[in-house]
Amino acid sequence: MPLDQPKEGTKKRRVIQILDSPEGEKSAKIKKASYLHLETIQVIDAFVIRLCNKIETTNSYDRKIHVTRPWLVQAFLEGNLEMVAKRMKENVCQQKFLECERILIPIVSSGHWHLVELVREETKFYHYSSINSPIYTADAVKFRNKFMSFIQSNWGLGKLEHHGLVSVAVPQQGP
Secondary structure, eight states: OOTTSOOTTOSHHHHHHHHSOTTSSOGGGOTTOOHHHHHHHHHHHHHHHHHHHHHHHOTTSOTTEEEOOHHHHHHHHHTOHHHHHHHHHHHOOHHHHHHOSEEEEEEEETTEEEEEEEEGGGTEEEEEOSSOOHHHHHHHHHHHHHHHHHHHHHSOOOSOOOOEEEEEOOOOOOO
């Protein structure tokens, strides 16, 4: 029996589907991503799905926090406007943007995942990365710029205040 086929009565097939892209197709469609990068996105996506389910089904979590899927940032960083529109519709609708105080946005680049937190009231994006590198900061800045530009251009909210990006000091990975 092939390795990717589940044994009768197991849940292996479901796990494989969760780790695939949101379209249910193998994620090989993302041409620029290496296998390691793709694998990291899939793992982070599985964690995000679990976190979202926990937030939605548990009363102890604040509903004013929203978590996006990592595919959203991928679309912005790759400059795929059609996919950006689709991912925004799936992840951050205008109503969700206006209701939430904080939006947690995972970024995966070069096989490393880091996080951007949008705090609307403070008009700031906070960037958390366990590897202090200009590459990851540049990805966070690029995402912030494209994300805010998309919102201004497509949601009719008028001119939005500038949202700064603050790098937060967090424990760093070793070599």
